[in-house]
Amino acid sequence: MRRSKSLPARIFLTVLFVLLSIVILIPIWAIFIGSFQDGSMLIRNGLNLSIDFSQASLDNFIMLFTNSGNYFRWFFNSMVLTVVQVVLTLLISSFVSYGFAAYDFKFKTPLFICVLLIMSVPFEMLMLPLYVQINDMSLSNTYTAVILPFLAHASTIFFFRQYLTGIPREIIEAGRIDGATEYGIFFKLIMPIMKPSFAAMAILNGMNSWNNFLWPLLVLRSSSKYTLPIGLNTLVTPYGNNYDLLIVGSFFSIVPILVLYLCFQKYFVDGMTAGAVKG
Amino acid sequence: MKKLLYSRKLAPYVFVLPFILTFLVFWMVPIIKSVIMSTQDILPGQTEFVALDNYTRLFGDRIFKIAVANSFKYMVGTLILLIPIPMLLACLINSKLANSKVAAIFKSAMFVPALTSVVVAGTIFRLIFGEMDTALMNQVIGLFGLEPIKWLKESTTGYIALLALACWRWMGVNTMYFIAGLQSIPADYYEAATVDGANTLQKFRYITVPQLKPTIVYVLTISIYGGLAMFNESYMLYQGNNSPNNIGLTIVGYLYRQGIEKNDMGYASAVGVVLLVLVLVINIIQLVATGTFKKEGGR
Numbered sequence: 001m002r003r004s005k006s007l008p009a010r011i012f013l014t015v016l017f018v019l020l021s022i023v024i025l026i027p028i029w030a031i032f033i034g035s036f037q038d039g040s041m042l043i044r045n046g047l048n049l050s051i052d053f054s055q056a057s058l059d060n061f062i063m064l065f066t067n068s069g070n071y072f073r074w075f076f077n078s079m080v081l082t083v084v085q086v087v088l089t090l091l092i093s094s095f096v097s098y099g100f101a102a103y104d105f106k107f108k109t110p111l112f113i114c115v116l117l118i119m120s121v122p123f124e125m126l127m128l129p130l131y132v133q134i135n136d137m138s139l140s141n142t143y144t145a146v147i148l149p150f151l152a153h154a155s156t157i158f159f160f161r162q163y164l165t166g167i168p169r170e171i172i173e174a175g176r177i178d179g180a181t182e183y184g185i186f187f188k189l190i191m192p193i194m195k196p197s198f199a200a201m202a203i204l205n206g207m208n209s210w211n212n213f214l215w216p217l218l219v220l221r222s223s224s225k226y227t228l229p230i231g232l233n234t235l236v237t238p239y240g241n242n243y244d245l246l247i248v249g250s251f252f253s254i255v256p257i258l259v260l261y262l263c264f265q266k267y268f269v270d271g272m273t274a275g276a277v278k279g
Numbered sequence: 280m281k282k283l284l285y286s287r288k289l290a291p292y293v294f295v296l297p298f299i300l301t302f303l304v305f306w307m308v309p310i311i312k313s314v315i316m317s318t319q320d321i322l323p324g325q326t327e328f329v330a331l332d333n334y335t336r337l338f339g340d341r342i343f344k345i346a347v348a349n350s351f352k353y354m355v356g357t358l359i360l361l362i363p364i365p366m367l368l369a370c371l372i373n374s375k376l377a378n379s380k381v382a383a384i385f386k387s388a389m390f391v392p393a394l395t396s397v398v399v400a401g402t403i404f405r406l407i408f409g410e411m412d413t414a415l416m417n418q419v420i421g422l423f424g425l426e427p428i429k430w431l432k433e434s435t436t437g438y439i440a441l442l443a444l445a446c447w448r449w450m451g452v453n454t455m456y457f458i459a460g461l462q463s464i465p466a467d468y469y470e471a472a473t474v475d476g477a478n479t480l481q482k483f484r485y486i487t488v489p490q491l492k493p494t495i496v497y498v499l500t501i502s503i504y505g506g507l508a509m510f511n512e513s514y515m516l517y518q519g520n521n522s523p524n525n526i527g528l529t530i531v532g533y534l535y536r537q538g539i540e541k542n543d544m545g546y547a548s549a550v551g552v553v554l555l556v557l558v559l560v561i562n563i564i565q566l567v568a569t570g571t572f573k574k575e576g577g578r
Binding site for chain 1: 285287290291292293294295297298299300301302304305306308309310312313316371372374376377378381382384385387388389390391392393394395396397399400402403404406407409410411413414415447450451452455456458459504507508510511518519534538539544547548551552554555558559562
């Protein structure tokens with residue numbers, strides 16, 4: 001009875017989801033077919049979904065792999081920077097979070113309030129003085145400047161602390177009885193238990209790092225040090241002469257993260273939604 | 280020394296030390312510097328204390344008012360579109376009414392835009408909202424018999440393009456937040472309601488919405504923050520910081536223009552301080568209004 005009543009609703013929803021999926025994927029599809037066409041034509045005419053096979057060619061892809069200037073350099077920079085930033089952020093943030101989760105000490109509450117405070121200050125408000133600070137420390141145009149301010153990462157610390165508060169204190173006590181040092185307990189006993197939370201935070205921080213734009217744009221000066229988004233951005237100018245690379249490079253930059261996403265979908269979703277408060 | 284470092288008393292401080300250093304060097308010092316700089320006129324090699332002059336100049340600055348209005352307009356637009364619709368979509372997905380394979384594909388597809396960098400997404404959208412009749416959006420409105428529009432040259436149509444970009448990138452993420460929230464609601468609540476004869480709408484009103492409140496507050500908070508501090512999307516859509524008649528200029532865009540492009544650090548710092556106060560005040564009002572503080576206190 002109930003089933004038959006909801007049949008129109010079921011069909012309606014299924015059709016709605018199919019339509020919405022198509023709409024969502026149209027921009028990706030548009031840049032994909034755009035990458036087989038002439039770049040300066042596209043910039044003039046705009047992207048659409050029709051493809052003129054007489055004009056389409058693999059030239060852009062050939063150019064990408066043979067004569068794309070710094071493109072793969074940027075790609076490589078982005079990859080290395082992402083990996084280094086993720087590993088260091090997870091290591092340092094989890095280290096800090098253990099301090100907040102496992103001990104009671106003076107200043108603990110005010111310090112934790114500082115963590116929450118940083119989470120609610122827009123980075124954009126700080127970027128100018130931070131930029132001045134980096135220059136004063138003679139760190140401009142270095143990768144250190146890109147990642148150092150964010151290694152003890154407030155929202156990552158917050159997430160790890162929430163995760164660690166659920167770990168029984170007996171583990172820590174047992175470690176102490178076995179003669180492990182305070183740090184040994186963290187590295188040998190606690191870190192292995194934190195694995196699932198590492199996966200979620202690796203994805204979240206990895207995505208942020210891979211797509212990071214404004215801060216590297218301010219800090220990095222030389223083209224050979226650019227990350228992929230910054231490098232692509234230099235191709236955007238109205239006087240650009242390499243729109244082919246802009247289009248095909250934009251498309252190609254989505255590919256690795258899309259492949260990772262299709263392989264590790266569950267972790268991506270967990271990572272992205274990790275910040276949300278669970279009822 | 281070594282013994283002290285390994286003692287249980289000192290260990291917690293060693294653990295939180297990286298955070299303390301980061302907080303002092305990269306947050307506290309810049310914030311204080313920012314406030315001090317906002318009371319100065321900074322020229323190369325010469326800095327002069329001007330008290331609140333930057334602020335008085337700011338409040339009489341027509342362009343700054345445009346930037347604030349644009350940021351607020353964008354924030355309000357994202358609040359209207361990117362909270363109710365994702366909530367509805369999450370409920371529809373969670374209802375398990377649609378074909379389960381289709382729903383799974385939809386869930387995966389919805390998340391793809393969030394993986395693209397703002398540089399790439401902005402480039403794609405600029406070309407989709409191109410001026411010629413061959414650009415996708417002009418083709419779409421052409422189906423309804425409308426003439427091609429120069430989307431990014433007019434305030435209203437530019438706003439539509441910007442919101443389209445925001446929706447495309449964040450709809451899926453916000454929907455995931457709500458799905459996560461929905462899954463934490465115990466199923467017996469709904470069963471009990473069904474026994475009591477509640478209809479779907481009543482269940483939504485009296486169970487789903489109240490139970491989703493923490494998620495709603497969270498999404499609201501990050502949307503206010505992200506909306507007022509938006510810069511990247513507009514920067515990419517307009518190929519830089521200069522849009523026609525400043526239709527795409529935001530508060531952060533103005534900060535960037537004054538601080539980086541015009542090198543007027545004192546004035547730019549004043550913009551930054553105003554932005555910080557705006558975000559904090561609105562979020563505090565919002566958290567008090569939704570009772571989040573009370574709940575925290577009662578725990």
